[in-house]
Amino acid sequence: MTIHESFAEEVKIDGVIISRFMPDEDLFESLKKIxxxxxxQRGVILSAIGSVKxxxxxxxxxxxxxxxxxxxxxxxxxxxxxxxxxxxxxxxxSQEDGEPxxxxxxxxxxxxxxxxGGHLLKATVFATVEIILGSVxxxxxxxxxxxxxxxxxxxxx
Amino acid sequence: MTIHESFAEEVKIDGVIISRFMPDEDLFESLKKIxxxxxxQRGVILSAIGSVKxxxxxxxxxxxxxxxxxxxxxxxxxxxxxxxxxxxxxxxxSQEDGEPxxxxxxxxxxxxxxxxGGHLLKATVFATVEIILGSVxxxxxxxxxxxxxxxxxxxxx
Amino acid sequence: MTIHESFAEEVKIDGVIISRFMPDEDLFESLKKIxxxxxxQRGVILSAIGSVKxxxxxxxxxxxxxxxxxxxxxxxxxxxxxxxxxxxxxxxxSQEDGEPxxxxxxxxxxxxxxxxGGHLLKATVFATVEIILGSVxxxxxxxxxxxxxxxxxxxxx
Numbered sequence: 144m145t146i147h148e149s150f151a152e153e154v155k156i157d158g159v160i161i162s163r164f165m166p167d168e169d170l171f172e173s174l175k176k177i178x179x180x181x182x183x184q185r186g187v188i189l190s191a192i193g194s195v196k197x198x199x200x201x202x203x204x205x206x207x208x209x210x211x212x213x214x215x216x217x218x219x220x221x222x223x224x225x226x227x228x229x230x231x232x233x234x235x236x237s238q239e240d241g242e243p244x245x246x247x248x249x250x251x252x253x254x255x256x257x258x259x260g261g262h263l264l265k266a267t268v269f270a271t272v273e274i275i276l277g278s279v280x281x282x283x284x285x286x287x288x289x290x291x292x293x294x295x296x297x298x299x300x
Numbered sequence: 301m302t303i304h305e306s307f308a309e310e311v312k313i314d315g316v317i318i319s320r321f322m323p324d325e326d327l328f329e330s331l332k333k334i335x336x337x338x339x340x341q342r343g344v345i346l347s348a349i350g351s352v353k354x355x356x357x358x359x360x361x362x363x364x365x366x367x368x369x370x371x372x373x374x375x376x377x378x379x380x381x382x383x384x385x386x387x388x389x390x391x392x393x394s395q396e397d398g399e400p401x402x403x404x405x406x407x408x409x410x411x412x413x414x415x416x417g418g419h420l421l422k423a424t425v426f427a428t429v430e431i432i433l434g435s436v437x438x439x440x441x442x443x444x445x446x447x448x449x450x451x452x453x454x455x456x457x
Numbered sequence: 458m459t460i461h462e463s464f465a466e467e468v469k470i471d472g473v474i475i476s477r478f479m480p481d482e483d484l485f486e487s488l489k490k491i492x493x494x495x496x497x498q499r500g501v502i503l504s505a506i507g508s509v510k511x512x513x514x515x516x517x518x519x520x521x522x523x524x525x526x527x528x529x530x531x532x533x534x535x536x537x538x539x540x541x542x543x544x545x546x547x548x549x550x551s552q553e554d555g556e557p558x559x560x561x562x563x564x565x566x567x568x569x570x571x572x573x574g575g576h577l578l579k580a581t582v583f584a585t586v587e588i589i590l591g592s593v594x595x596x597x598x599x600x601x602x603x604x605x606x607x608x609x610x611x612x613x614x
Contacts, residue, residue, distance in 0.1 A: 151319035151334050161598055162465035163611040166523060177465050187347045187432050189591070190501045192545045192562045194517060202409040203351060203381050203426070209323060211427060217411040224517050228562045228574050229386045229407070229543045231349045233430060246430065248349045248385045250407060250415060250543070250564060252516040252575040254531040258564060260385050261409040269517070270525060270606040273547060273560070275501050275593075277346070279432075284318055292427040297320040308476035308491050344504045344589050359566040360508060360538050360583070366480060368584060374568040386543045386564070388506045390587060403587070405506045405542045407564060407572060417542050418566040434503070436589075441475055449584040454477040 146238075146287035146298040158278035159189070163271055170195065170266040171245055174234065177276060178243055184236055185279040188247075191230035193272030196223040200249060200261030210293030219261065224269035225251035228258065235286045235297060244286040244295055303395075303444035303455040315435035316346070320428055327352065327423040328402055331391065334433060335400050341393055342436035345404075348387035350429030353380040357406060357418030367450030376418065381426035382408035385415065392443045392454060401443040401452055460552075460601035460612040472592035473503070477585055484509065484580040485559055488548065491590060492557055498550055499593035502561075505544035507586030510537040514563060514575030524607030533575065538583035539565035542572065549600045549611060558600040558609055 160181055164173045178186060199220045207215035232247035250260035282299075289296040317338055321330045335343060356377045364372035389404035407417035439456075446453040474495055478487045492500055513534045521529035546561035564574035596613075603610040 147322075149320060149322045149325075151317050151337065153338065154316050154318055156313075156316050156470075159468050159470050159593075160465050161468055161593065161596060161611075163463060165461075165463045166606065168463075180465065181467065189346060189503060190545055190547060192547075192560065200409075202383050202411045204411040205380065207381055209427060219413075223519065224521055226516050226562060226576050228564050229545050231347055231386050233347060233349075233432070246349065248383060248409075250385050250574075252514075252562075254516045254518040256533075256571075256573065257413070258415045258572045258574050259413065260407075260415050262383050270523060270608055271610050273611050275547070279316075279318065282318060292323065294427055296428050297318075297430050304479075306477060306479045306482075308474050308494065310495065311473050311475055313470075313473050346503060357566075359540050359568045361568040362537065364538055366584060376570075388504055388543050390504060390506075390589070403506065405540060405566075407542050414570075415572045416570065417564075417572050419540050436473075436475065439475060449480065451584055453585050454475075454587050 146289045147291045150299040154282040155280045156277040157280035160276045162274050164268045168268045183278040185282050187233040187277045189277045190275040193227045194224050194269035195227050195266040196269045197267045199265040200263050202261040228252050235284050238285040238287040303446045304448045307456040311439045312437045313434040314437035317433045319431050321425045325425045340435040342439050344390040344434045346434045347432040350384045351426035352384050352423040353426045354424045356422040357420050359418040385409050392441050395442040395444040460603045460610050461605045464613040466613050468596045469594045470591040471594035474590045476588050478582045482582045497592040499596050501547045501591045503591045504589040507541045508583035509541050509580040510583045511581045513579040514577050516575040542566050549598050552599040552601040
């Protein structure tokens with residue numbers, strides 16, 4: 144089934160979690176653990192800073208079109224460590240199995256000057272990650288594969 | 301009238317909207333539509349990621365002073381598409397006509413490596429934009445032109 | 458004492474402040490003033506954009522390890538002005554004296570193209586900073602020095 148519909152849903156942020164992630168933790172696994180431990184089905188990152196290492200991210204190539212194909216994405220693997228300057232994103236349950244689908248974009252500071260970043264596939268905590276997570280209530284938003292974009296997209300059932 | 305005053309106002313975020321913007325939507329028009337449809341006069345972006353194309357943004361030139369003049373701003377037009385790594389900003393009503401004045405700063409990932417961005421003038425959705433918007437209640441903040449900075453600034457009436 | 462523990466604490470954001478910072482204000486001092494004037498012990502930046510000048514920030518060098526040593530950090534001092542594209546961070550009281558320890562990461566747009574940024578040590582407002590600050594209630598989180606990371610880290614007493 145193609146998931147390709149616009150929506151705007153009124154929800155509540157009915158809980159907020161402050162957490163510190165420790166060195167060598169996997170960023171995605173630590174987020175999943177918080178979601179599970181605190182019974183959060185849908186979450187949004189309200190704030191996150193810290194430092195990370197062993198980062199893998201992707202960016203879309205210039206002039207790519209829809210649906211996005213594998214060869215339209217350019218992957219970068221960087222040992223770091225880097226200051227985590229911004230981490231934006233959310234998780235919503237998969238329509239298939241209800242497991243959280245985590246969607247994160249990261250921006251990283253480098254000592255050589257330029258800032259780098261992309262759609263995050265993997266990151267390990269270097270010194271710390273300080274995260275403030277909002278729990279979303281009253282939502283019927285899920286993630287499902289869209290034939291139009293070729294990616295997992297938000298939709299509301 | 302010059303709008304040039306400091307303030308710090310206690311408000312509430314009394315509602316939260318989750319929305320998915322669709323390919324080829326204008327980012328500013330889609331934000332305005334949500335504001336209108338949901339009766340939101342004042343809003344702040346709590347989180348936004350996705351991908352955009354046909355982006356126009358400006359940055360202030362080094363050594364510029366106040367008031368900022370047109371020639372102090374450098375405009376960049378980029379076809380993209382780009383991962384939208386961060387989108388920060390807000391909208392408050394204009395003191396003149398009450399229409400929302402949208403103020404957005406965007407950060408974009410490029411496949412060639414460096415991250416780019418600036419004060420956003422125009423952007424079109426590429427694959428998706430996932431936005432979590434907070435509705436601000438109990439506020440008397442407006443936007444008005446400041447003679448001192450030369451720009452539309454927040455002030456509280 | 459070494460502060461080196463993981464935690465995830467359920468809190469509330471029980472108040473929100475909207476503020477405009479004025480030209481030539483010190484970003485850290487202005488944040489401290491809001492915290493003091495409004496009785497906010499623990500705060501998180503929910504949104505902040507604007508423009509800044511006379512910025513000092515640091516980034517961690519590639520291949521640095523823990524604990525982070527002074528020579529692992531590379532400092533950059535930039536007169537600007539710059540668009541403030543993203544400002545993420547928080548403040549929590551020091552375990553030593555209860556004073557707020559402000560932790561900010563900034564991302565700045567340059568007119569020459571690339572975006573720069575890092576862990577912020579100093580910044581002065583150029584034209585404006587528009588900040589939306591959340592006040593954190595129900596938290597027992599403090600900042601203390603960690604022997605393991607060599608930095609001030611969040612912990613929960």
